[in-house]
Amino acid sequence: MRLEPREQRSPASLLLYPVLALLASVIVCAALVMLSGASPLSVFGLMVKGAAGTQFAFLETLTRATPLIFTGLAAATAFRAKLWNIGGEAQLYIGAVMTVMLGTGLLPLPQSILIPVLMLAAMLGGAMVLSIPTFLKTRFGVDEVVTTLLLNFIAILFVSMLLEGVLKDPAGLGWPQSKKVIAEAQLPKLIQGKRLHFGFIIAIAAAVAVWIIDRKSALGYEMRAVGHSPKAASFAGIPVNRVLAKTALLSGGLAGLAGMSEVTGLKGNLTLDLSPGFGYTGIVVAMLALMHPLGVIAAAIFVAAVFVGADAMSRTAGVPSYIAHVMVATSLLTMVTAIMLTRYRVRWR
Amino acid sequence: MEAIEILFTASLWAAAIRIASPLIFGTLGELICERAGVLNLGIEGIMTAGAFAGWLTVFLGGDLWLGVAVAAIVGALFGLLHGFLVVPLGLSQHVTGIGITLLATSLSYYFYRLIFPSVTSPPKIEPFQPWSIPFVSDIPVIGEALFRQTPLTYLAFAAVLFVAWLLNKTPIGLAIRTVGENPSAAEAQGVDVTLVRMGAVMLGSALMGIGGSFITLSAFNSFFFEMMNGRGWICVALVVFGSWRPGKALAGALLFGAFDAYQLRLQQLAGAYVPYQVFLMLPFILSIIALIIMSRRAAYPRALMVPYRKGER
Numbered sequence: 001m002r003l004e005p006r007e008q009r010s011p012a013s014l015l016l017y018p019v020l021a022l023l024a025s026v027i028v029c030a031a032l033v034m035l036s037g038a039s040p041l042s043v044f045g046l047m048v049k050g051a052a053g054t055q056f057a058f059l060e061t062l063t064r065a066t067p068l069i070f071t072g073l074a075a076a077t078a079f080r081a082k083l084w085n086i087g088g089e090a091q092l093y094i095g096a097v098m099t100v101m102l103g104t105g106l107l108p109l110p111q112s113i114l115i116p117v118l119m120l121a122a123m124l125g126g127a128m129v130l131s132i133p134t135f136l137k138t139r140f141g142v143d144e145v146v147t148t149l150l151l152n153f154i155a156i157l158f159v160s161m162l163l164e165g166v167l168k169d170p171a172g173l174g175w176p177q178s179k180k181v182i183a184e185a186q187l188p189k190l191i192q193g194k195r196l197h198f199g200f201i202i203a204i205a206a207a208v209a210v211w212i213i214d215r216k217s218a219l220g221y222e223m224r225a226v227g228h229s230p231k232a233a234s235f236a237g238i239p240v241n242r243v244l245a246k247t248a249l250l251s252g253g254l255a256g257l258a259g260m261s262e263v264t265g266l267k268g269n270l271t272l273d274l275s276p277g278f279g280y281t282g283i284v285v286a287m288l289a290l291m292h293p294l295g296v297i298a299a300a301i302f303v304a305a306v307f308v309g310a311d312a313m314s315r316t317a318g319v320p321s322y323i324a325h326v327m328v329a330t331s332l333l334t335m336v337t338a339i340m341l342t343r344y345r346v347r348w349r
Numbered sequence: 350m351e352a353i354e355i356l357f358t359a360s361l362w363a364a365a366i367r368i369a370s371p372l373i374f375g376t377l378g379e380l381i382c383e384r385a386g387v388l389n390l391g392i393e394g395i396m397t398a399g400a401f402a403g404w405l406t407v408f409l410g411g412d413l414w415l416g417v418a419v420a421a422i423v424g425a426l427f428g429l430l431h432g433f434l435v436v437p438l439g440l441s442q443h444v445t446g447i448g449i450t451l452l453a454t455s456l457s458y459y460f461y462r463l464i465f466p467s468v469t470s471p472p473k474i475e476p477f478q479p480w481s482i483p484f485v486s487d488i489p490v491i492g493e494a495l496f497r498q499t500p501l502t503y504l505a506f507a508a509v510l511f512v513a514w515l516l517n518k519t520p521i522g523l524a525i526r527t528v529g530e531n532p533s534a535a536e537a538q539g540v541d542v543t544l545v546r547m548g549a550v551m552l553g554s555a556l557m558g559i560g561g562s563f564i565t566l567s568a569f570n571s572f573f574f575e576m577m578n579g580r581g582w583i584c585v586a587l588v589v590f591g592s593w594r595p596g597k598a599l600a601g602a603l604l605f606g607a608f609d610a611y612q613l614r615l616q617q618l619a620g621a622y623v624p625y626q627v628f629l630m631l632p633f634i635l636s637i638i639a640l641i642i643m644s645r646r647a648a649y650p651r652a653l654m655v656p657y658r659k660g661e662r
Binding site for chain 2: 001002003032035036079084086136140141142143145146147149150151152153154157158160161164165280283284287318319320322323325326328329330332333336337340
């Protein structure tokens with residue numbers, strides 16, 4: 001078996017292969033569902049209904065998609081420059097820490113000023129976290145995959161320490177949680193009485209902004225050049241290390257925003273279960289979106305639908321909701337395979 | 350003063366070796382993959398799957414050693430999947446590895462919940478008991494630390510010797526090292542690069558599976574979520590720390606184990622003054638520091654993360 005590069009990528013294959021990839025992932029999960037004794041059709045039916053069957057369900061899916069758009073953009077931005085940021089989780093949590101440090105009464109500002117300030121602070125927090133491994137990579141040649149992964153564990157312990165220390169809510173009955181952010185720091189709900197909040201709009205705006213940076217700015221061009229080949233980029237006079245540093249600021253900042261949006265839009269305070277792995281899932285979102293910033297929106301909604309749908313399904317059908325995690329993981333693997341197949345043809349001989 | 354006295358207790362060194370044992374397996378496994386030119390970030394998930402599969406085998410009535418064998422087989426199967434995706438298909442080793450970790454972890458959790466839908470406390474098994482080696486286990490301090498361990502720990506030390514012998518003294522080892530350094534040269538000598546890389550990834554992943562099973566069959570007696578707690582990632586760091594050599598990797602794992610055992614004891618001593626999270630962070634911070642120190646003279650296998658396609662340069 002060998003692979004031959006295709007002369008050109010046909011538009012049909014670009015559309016067909018990703019669909020086949022998702023289908024393959026669904027088939028794998030159907031087999032797993034059958035092991036539980038349930039019927040895959042009814043289980044998938046319940047999942048679709050649970051994710052988009054009612055207005056409530058669909059709004060819940062969009063609410064869950066919001067942090068995934070941010071972490072998906074963070075992963076896509078970094079990966080395009082071949083900066084392997086697997087530390088979205090850490091950046092999200094430090095973004096949330098910045099938000100509750102400033103947003104629980106320290107800055108008595110009106111909402112129109114406080115929210116942008118909190119956004120900047122959260123971005124700064126996330127950017128700082130990713131800057132450490134990026135600096136270690138450019139200065140000492142330390143592989144950033146391992147350091148960003150290790151920083152996830154350090155960050156969550158750091159947050160745990162803060163929540164049992166300086167950030168602890170004295171009125172929290174001993175639970176490790178921060179105080180609630182003040183009313184001026186809360187993002188408004190998009191629909192009165194529903195959970196979907198303004199963070200979703202910020203996420204869409206962030207995706208558009210990243211798309212514009214990617215397509216229209218010199219930085220976007222440089223990031224792609226570095227991702228394509230650091231050697232060639234360096235030869236062409238692009239300051240590779242500086243581009244990677246800027247990429248880290250942007251990527252880390254986007255993941256930090258996820259933490260800010262979850263705290264100020266949904267949870268109100270910081271707890272240790274703020275993120276059920278949004279940072280890691282963001283990697284899958286980015287891959288499903290083929291690294292395209294606008295595609296991230298669609299991919300995040302899809303992945304959120306899988307999770308929300310599986311939660312609803314497992315309550316009624318009794319199939320463990322972890323099937324959602326399996327589906328997301330298999331779609332990641334089938335999707336990278338599909339992307340490769342749009343570029344190469346398999347020859348069996 | 351007390352902090353220094355701890356260093357001379359047998360229990361500290363016994364604990365150090367116990368903590369190091371799963372890391373020795375994992376680090377050796379990652380080392381074999383990387384010497385063949387394949388980064389295997391599936392390690393965290395493969396260790397989780399090994400921990401689960403090994404434990405489940407024993408829980409369902411299997412022998413403890415059968416559990417270890419099943420963990421190795423499950424590890425090798427995930428290795429086969431990772432190898433197939435990154436060797437003949439040449440997919441990104443970073444992304445695929447993360448995907449394997451997500452898949453292996455979520456499959457373990459899915460089957461755990463499927464088999465035990467509503468358990469409040471994790472079901473228990475009868476784990477490996479320590480084997481005291483006659484005579485030598487009576488040597489003060491050293492005997493107690495080294496020769497009153499569970500059989501899987503002895504197996505870990507044997508695995509170091511085996512991997513060192515395999516890599517340095519056998520034709521298979523030579524083939525593994527050549528495909529990791531210069532696959533074109535290997536091909537020219539008639540070595541099937543794809544086959545050797547796949548085999549190395551499967552063997553390495555089997556060792557990762559065994560490392561995972563140490564956690565559920567020797568260190569603890571039940572399986573619970575997130576119990577791997579970054580051990581796999583620490584192994585990836587230990588491979589760099591050990592300069593891709595089994596002996597140095599063993600030294601790194603033992604050093605790490607000693608440090609971890611020491612911080613656990615310091616925690617009891619100084620817990621009133623320093624938050625416990627600081628102690629829990631230390632192993633991860635230590636790993637990063639080790640990476641910084643070693644990366645200056647890190648001699649990566651030259652073809653690491655470079656997919657090999659016949660006829661392509």
